[in-house]
Amino acid sequence: MPHKTFFAFILPSLIAMALFIALPIVSVVVQSFHVEHGRILVEVESCQPFGGCTKETRVDTAAMAELKAEQPMGQFNGFGTYLNRGHLAVNEIGAILANNTGFGDIVTRIYNLPFYKALSFTLVFCFVVTPLAMALGFAIALAVNTLPKVTKGPVIFFSLLPMIITPLIGSLILYWMIQPNGIIGATLRHVFNDPTLSLRQSPALTWFSLLFYGVWTNAPFSFVVFYAGLQTVPADTLESAMIDGASRWERIRYIVIPHLAPLATFVALVQLMDNFRVFEPIVGFSAEANATSLSWMIFNDLAGDAQLFGSAGATSVLTIIGVVILLTPVLIRTWREFNHKVV
Amino acid sequence: MSQATLSHKRPLGLTILITAFIVVWVILAAFPFFWTVWGSFKVEPDFFSRESWWNAIFGVYTQRQNDGSAFTGSGYYGAWVTREFWRAVGNTAIVTVSVTVISLTLGTLGGYALARSGQRYAFWILILALVFRAMPHITLVSGYLLPFFQLNIWGVLPTSIIVLVAINQPFTLWMLHSFFLSIPKDLDESAMVDGCSRFEAFRRVIIPVMWPGVVTTGLFSFLLAYNDFAVTSMLLSADNQTMVPKISSFLGSVQEQGNVMFAVAAVVSATVPLFILVLFFQRQIVSGLTAGAVKG
Amino acid sequence: MAQIRLKNVSKRWNNFVGVDNFNLDIADQEFLVLLGPSGCGKTTTMRMIAGLEEITEGEIWIGDRLVNKLEPKDRDISMVFQSYGLYPNMTVYENIRFPLKVRKVPQEQHHERVMAASKMVELDDFLQRRPAALSGGQRQRVALARAIVREPNAFLMDEPLSNLDAKLRVSTRAQIKNLHHTLKRTTIYVTHDQIEAMTLADRVVVMNKGLVQQVGTPMEIYDRPANTFVASFIGSPAMNLIQGSIEGGVFTASGIRIEGLTSVAKGPVTLGFRAEDATLADSNGQIEAPIYTVELLGEATMLSMRVAGELVSIKVGKDYRAEIGDMARVAIPAAACHLFDHSTGARIA
Numbered sequence: 001m002p003h004k005t006f007f008a009f010i011l012p013s014l015i016a017m018a019l020f021i022a023l024p025i026v027s028v029v030v031q032s033f034h035v036e037h038g039r040i041l042v043e044v045e046s047c048q049p050f051g052g053c054t055k056e057t058r059v060d061t062a063a064m065a066e067l068k069a070e071q072p073m074g075q076f077n078g079f080g081t082y083l084n085r086g087h088l089a090v091n092e093i094g095a096i097l098a099n100n101t102g103f104g105d106i107v108t109r110i111y112n113l114p115f116y117k118a119l120s121f122t123l124v125f126c127f128v129v130t131p132l133a134m135a136l137g138f139a140i141a142l143a144v145n146t147l148p149k150v151t152k153g154p155v156i157f158f159s160l161l162p163m164i165i166t167p168l169i170g171s172l173i174l175y176w177m178i179q180p181n182g183i184i185g186a187t188l189r190h191v192f193n194d195p196t197l198s199l200r201q202s203p204a205l206t207w208f209s210l211l212f213y214g215v216w217t218n219a220p221f222s223f224v225v226f227y228a229g230l231q232t233v234p235a236d237t238l239e240s241a242m243i244d245g246a247s248r249w250e251r252i253r254y255i256v257i258p259h260l261a262p263l264a265t266f267v268a269l270v271q272l273m274d275n276f277r278v279f280e281p282i283v284g285f286s287a288e289a290n291a292t293s294l295s296w297m298i299f300n301d302l303a304g305d306a307q308l309f310g311s312a313g314a315t316s317v318l319t320i321i322g323v324v325i326l327l328t329p330v331l332i333r334t335w336r337e338f339n340h341k342v343v
Numbered sequence: 344m345s346q347a348t349l350s351h352k353r354p355l356g357l358t359i360l361i362t363a364f365i366v367v368w369v370i371l372a373a374f375p376f377f378w379t380v381w382g383s384f385k386v387e388p389d390f391f392s393r394e395s396w397w398n399a400i401f402g403v404y405t406q407r408q409n410d411g412s413a414f415t416g417s418g419y420y421g422a423w424v425t426r427e428f429w430r431a432v433g434n435t436a437i438v439t440v441s442v443t444v445i446s447l448t449l450g451t452l453g454g455y456a457l458a459r460s461g462q463r464y465a466f467w468i469l470i471l472a473l474v475f476r477a478m479p480h481i482t483l484v485s486g487y488l489l490p491f492f493q494l495n496i497w498g499v500l501p502t503s504i505i506v507l508v509a510i511n512q513p514f515t516l517w518m519l520h521s522f523f524l525s526i527p528k529d530l531d532e533s534a535m536v537d538g539c540s541r542f543e544a545f546r547r548v549i550i551p552v553m554w555p556g557v558v559t560t561g562l563f564s565f566l567l568a569y570n571d572f573a574v575t576s577m578l579l580s581a582d583n584q585t586m587v588p589k590i591s592s593f594l595g596s597v598q599e600q601g602n603v604m605f606a607v608a609a610v611v612s613a614t615v616p617l618f619i620l621v622l623f624f625q626r627q628i629v630s631g632l633t634a635g636a637v638k639g
Numbered sequence: 640m641a642q643i644r645l646k647n648v649s650k651r652w653n654n655f656v657g658v659d660n661f662n663l664d665i666a667d668q669e670f671l672v673l674l675g676p677s678g679c680g681k682t683t684t685m686r687m688i689a690g691l692e693e694i695t696e697g698e699i700w701i702g703d704r705l706v707n708k709l710e711p712k713d714r715d716i717s718m719v720f721q722s723y724g725l726y727p728n729m730t731v732y733e734n735i736r737f738p739l740k741v742r743k744v745p746q747e748q749h750h751e752r753v754m755a756a757s758k759m760v761e762l763d764d765f766l767q768r769r770p771a772a773l774s775g776g777q778r779q780r781v782a783l784a785r786a787i788v789r790e791p792n793a794f795l796m797d798e799p800l801s802n803l804d805a806k807l808r809v810s811t812r813a814q815i816k817n818l819h820h821t822l823k824r825t826t827i828y829v830t831h832d833q834i835e836a837m838t839l840a841d842r843v844v845v846m847n848k849g850l851v852q853q854v855g856t857p858m859e860i861y862d863r864p865a866n867t868f869v870a871s872f873i874g875s876p877a878m879n880l881i882q883g884s885i886e887g888g889v890f891t892a893s894g895i896r897i898e899g900l901t902s903v904a905k906g907p908v909t910l911g912f913r914a915e916d917a918t919l920a921d922s923n924g925q926i927e928a929p930i931y932t933v934e935l936l937g938e939a940t941m942l943s944m945r946v947a948g949e950l951v952s953i954k955v956g957k958d959y960r961a962e963i964g965d966m967a968r969v970a971i972p973a974a975a976c977h978l979f980d981h982s983t984g985a986r987i988a
Contacts, residue, residue: 013453020509024486277479529724
């Protein structure tokens with residue numbers, strides 16, 4: 001296809017991506033180097049008859065508005081935002097490392113810094129949910145594959161629901177059930193005979209319920225992909241393995257799993273990407289006291305009354321760096337493959 | 344094939360185990376929805392019962408507050424009428440339909456070009472799209488807000504639509520690209536030799552045969568727009584909110600008695616279209632999920 | 640009327656060379672076959688002529704027009720694709736009519752011309768069907784009809800028979816030859832099947848790895864292959880090639896000795912001869928070796944023997960019988976032998 005035709009076809013799409021994906025990334029980077037203007041204070045002297053005069057410090061709203069109109073992004077702050085307590089917290093970490101009572105203390109205190117708290121939950125969510133959801137999805141796929149045809153359809157229908165559901169709505173539905181006065185929460189209280197038990201109160205239980213939600217909503221995707229993959233396992237190979245005397249488990253281990261390995265890479269990649277931006281369940285579960293994520297931090301900065309663009313920008317840039325690190329192995333592999341073959 | 348011939352030899356224990364596993368999974372997957380649908384017709388003290396969840400089944404308080412009937416539509420009335428959820432539904436309809444149509448229009452053109460160009464830059468565009476696909480939406484949103492305030496286009500539906508279209512493009516391009524690869528190149532090349540320009544060949548020969556792929560991709564574009572929370576919650580003013588941010592705003596005022604039931608009713612209302620979607624397009628959804636995997 | 644001229648045409652993708660410096664004049668009304676194994680650049684060459692592939696270097700002329708920058712639709716050619724490229728949403732009739740429609744041929748001519756073209760390929764009964772309801776052979780004929788309906792300058796055919804079964808292939812081959820005779824259009828035909836090339840072509844271009852190996856009539860290529868590649872690609876079975884050395888007109892290798900060859904060559908060479916040029920000898924044959932296998936073909940018997948490390952095929956009378964392991968003597972007339980350079984493979988004599 002000649003270059004001109006190619007670009008004529010793809011230009012609208014490229015423009016959309018350039019304006020609303022590439023440019024915002026630039027905008028985020030620029031914002032991250034700025035910080036909101038400090039308050040402009042004026043001293044006002046108010047005198048009352050017989051009362052003498054008092055001096056009062058006030059925020060000069062007029063001047064603030066003017067400044068904001070001139071420099072909407074705020075003032076230049078360099079890497080200041082990145083290094084402050086809300087983000088990489090360099091000084092705090094230095095202090096913790098310099099003065100602590102052991103490894104456990106270091107971990108606890110670093111975890112209490114907001115960025116590291118968010119980062120640890122995000123990473124845990126990514127790397128716990130993804131493999132568990134894939135394993136569960138694979139198990140469901142194997143099981144569904146043995147079902148008679150009539151039951152397959154309905155089972156697939158119900159299996160799709162947790163995935164297709166709007167993340168916020170899905171997490172709300174589960175959250176309402178696990179609340180102390182919801183069906184699961186109440187049952188758990190009853191079972192453990194502990195009237196104060198609440199999945200929300202303890203960080204561990206909050207994490208557990210978020211991870212449970214993650215597996216619940218991620219497993220169907222793995223299931224569908226693996227199920228489709230199972231249909232393409234060559235029957236010849238399976239049959240020759242049976243003739244060679246492989247047991248049911250050995251057939252899965254030596255034929256099915258290797259056959260599905262490329263699919264597994266794909267599923268893992270997609271789910272890691274999606275789980276890295278985990279955010280809706282934290283809103284849905286109102287879990288921010290015990291678990292936050294990078295995306296949630298950005299959301300929180302922007303949603304408040306005073307929108308902290310600088311802070312949100314810095315977290316965004318750090319998140320993007322995280323995504324790129326996550327993608328690097330894939331990109332390197334693609335690059336190698338591309339250099340080996342001629343398109 | 345081979346599975347069917349194997350099945351009669353499967354030991355009984357294994358069959359029971361498999362059946363039990365499937366039953367547990369289906370309950371796990373489906374029960375929360377049924378429970379919430381059921382509960383949405385109760386009053387708050389029943390659905391969120393401090394005494395016993397049997398109340399939610401029998402509707403003890405619902406009967407008390409509702410002249411003996413175990414079901415009430417008050418949650419729905421509150422959400423749809425009192426809190427004007429219908430407005431959000433309308434906005435969602437506008438946003439999802441526009442996003443789907445625009446995404447597909449741009450995506451088919453671009454995906455077709457990517458599938459037919461063997462050039463190195465086509466490959467790089469796909470890789471770039473993959474990177475863009477991985478960007479958390481909220482990071483992009485934090486890049487939009489300030490410029491949109493400056494340009495005074497914040498808060499209105501068209502802005503959200505175009506943003507969602509752009510966010511959707513990487514995925515749409517990938518999916519349609521792999522779909523167009525499955526349409527033989529011979530087809531449009533015949534048309535070009537027969538006397539069409541590239542665009543005519545696309546219009547007369549490719550468009551008539553591309554609908555299965557477009558429908559599948561469209562479903563996923565629809566889902567992305569429908570399920571979005573990050574973009575719509577940050578970019579729409581309160582008047583223009585779509586369903587998902589509207590539901591989240593219900594939660595902001597849960598203290599008020601019965602308000603949480605508005606949210607439950609709204610959640611169920613927002614789930615219904617998804618149910619219908621899966622019911623009718625199950626095959627396309629499954630094939631769409633696998634298309635990327637098997638080919639990509 | 641169109642002669643087609645390719646001047647120093649090359650196609651490269653990044654570092655990969657698809658076609659290297661291709662030069663050829665194709666005469667008006669000629670039936671030219673591009674022959675070679677897959678990946679040899681033959682299809683790329685044709686696609687560059689069609690305008691479906693950009694030309695990296697060189698010029699292509701159709702008639703007196705330089706077509707390098709022209710779109711396929713402006714080159715006035717038609718093409719039959721390997722998988723036919725039929726429009727699945729149109730009936731056979733609409734498929735054949737499509738080129739007329741998009742080229743704005745006056746409406747009133749359409750029906751007559753579609754009917755004429757479909758009659759030529761015997762498709763009259765299927766005009767209202769869709770491609771999905773046709774057999775492979777019928778689809779192939781729709782593609783042919785669509786190509787001829789417009790009466791273009793030249794026909795391009797990209798392995799049009801490769802998706803057909805063996806029997807259909809023979810009859811469609813005959814049909815293509817006949818069509819060419821009737822329509823008298825320049826035709827370029829790409830194939831990897833040497834029998835198609837031999838039966839159809841006025842001239843054959845043998846290609847390998849992007850390079851033209853030999854251009855000539857089928858008989859020239861069969862009788863005087865320009866190098867060992869052509870020798871081993873043309874003919875069924877392929878020419879026997881044996882490594883050995885020559886000195887004073889005598890070729891020797893283990894189990895073989897042929898006298899009376901050219902005395903120009905000296906040192907290591909490759910000797911070639913065809914299975915059908917060899918005969919059985921009672922005594923003092925040029926080859927003496929044990930039989931490796933005997934294959935009965937019906938009209939003849941094919942012997943294989945291992946000579947100088949190579950399996951050599953000898954075509955003998957249909958009544959010949961022997962056991963595996965029997966010794967056989969074979970005579971090869973010196974005049975039937977081809978000599979190729981040992982290292983480059985180029986023809987010496």
